[in-house]
Amino acid sequence: MRLKEHQAKQLFTAVGIPVPRSRAVLVGGASSDGSLRDRVAGLEYPLVAKAQTFDGGRGKRGGIRLVDSARSLEELVALWATGTRQLPAVSEVLVEEALDIVSEHYLSISVDRERKTLLVLASPHGGVEVEQADPASFLKLNRASETGLSADDLQSLRRHLGIDGALQEECSALTERLWELAVVGDCMLAEINPMVVTEDGRLLAADARVVVDDAAAVRHPEWPVNDEGSVFERAVSSAGAVGTELDGDVAIITSGAGLGMATLDLVSEAGLRPACLIDLGGVVFKGAEALGQVLLTLRQLRPKVVFINVFLQVGPSDDLAEAVIGARSLLPDVEFVLRLRGRNEDRASRLLAADGVAVHRDLEPAVRLLLETPTKGQEEAS
């Protein structure tokens, strides 16, 4: 799960990483003019307003602005609430002190899946252009999570970052705290870009990007709940499955992520355009009613055809057959094609055949059935 900047900075503050003085402001109905002024009371203009988007590059899209009065802040917040041509509407704005910046640096810690360690990346050059920077300008340290960073590591990092003088110790402390946040806080990525030195001699995390590991959410009640997905994807998630919305007209539903990607390949190769991919995951074991809830999310997408590719080992396939039959009356314009393997396969096939639904136990013939399925769009095309 990606965190917004202000959420990431809350995690930073909790472990003692210094950040600029700031207030997060809710945009829209919840904040009237008065409460916006109240929220930023104590901060001195000029201030920096930062749209809280999930994506990077917001600065280039007008999502970071200097404001010199409460009135211009209010106007800006109102603009961002509805969105601009370049910047989609946001629900939160972070209002921060304007910094006099002497230098910008880059520091991050991430999970290195290849080396199976944590990876510390440091560069003396931070800021918006860091992704275009020469890879050779980064110091990379792979360190085991249980070993941590040695005093030598901290010194190398500090030297490479180019932080010296009075801020040396603060730099090492900040690096150690970022490490602590990454490990204890179950971060896939904890990034400070830029880390800045200010005219008044402070070392601060001016921006913060954190990606936390969803699998660890149970041990982190302090995490916010961010639902980045589309309305459809959130509905699938509420039904207990995982959905990815695409822009075609064939909905694909599978049992498992790997099979899902392979099915997406088959359907696309056959010249059809997938509308979505749904991985049923554990829902296949939860009965016809739970499966029906997942199928009903398709009402939002209005696909022409639903292709279900389910290959179970011990799970019951007839629950799914019942769910499909139940969902058909609620999805009247949608054709269903199934490939079905699992326990009670014969019963499932009988039920579906009796209801006029195309089903096969092998994948290639099922894809052929899918190609032969008449849809409104194909009839028009022919």
Added chain:
Amino acid sequence: MSILVDALTRVIIQGITGSMGRQFADRMLAAGTLLVGGVTPGRGGEHVRGLPVFDTVAEARRATGATASFVVVPPLAVEGALTESIGAGIEVAVSYTEHVPAHTALRVVERAAGTATRILGPNSAGLVSPGGANLSDISDENIPRGRVGVVSKSGTLTYEVLDALTRSGLGASTVVCLGGDPVIGTDHAEVMSLFIDDPDTDCILLIGEIGGRSEIHAAGVWQERECTKPLVAYIAGHAAPPGRRMGHAGAIVAGDADSAAAKSRALRELGVRVVDLVTDVGDAARDALRETGA
């Protein structure tokens, strides 16, 4: 023969007293896997399906001679369970549980480094040497016995691959599922080495997906060792949009190099026979075996 496990491998289940543990015990016993007991802390002295339950892996190993463990405990208990397996000198531990945090996996993999223990997973669908031992969620009737070594991340994709092999008249020597998580104990390359050395494997099937470089490293090992066994590969996710997570926590196209197309191209350059559809893997393996006369 086969790799990692066979009919003589003594197997325990960590988490055997849970409902999942009992189900797997039933299936292993029905399939003829040499299941010798199980472990659940605090439940030592009990029995499941007539098999002894121990408090610790070390006790279970002493009493039964087990060298392989199937670990099916809740996500937050995985760290403790695998740390015990490592400490007790278990040779192969299959970590089946889904939704294990990546930092937990990192710690466990670090602890296993340099020890006798090989970890599959977390989130591995398991390990099967057909007719020998089945430490997986794949039903025995769906695993034809044969001479093709299969290594894959995903369990459900492996079902499809085995189905394709069956339809092409082939079977598997051993099936190894590595797990779909970003941090896993064993990569394609390590299993590749084992298959290269296995006298009962004539052809190797490398099944991968978008994200990471694990499959490329494995093909590199195959090329460096000048292996004469044909290598057939399929990378799932050709049609996956970049930057979107595709179900598996590890499956996301982060850069140009880890898309299915880029990985398939890199594999072809190494001399691997790459197919673009999962349904083609069986025939590709059959053709490769005919051409090489194996």
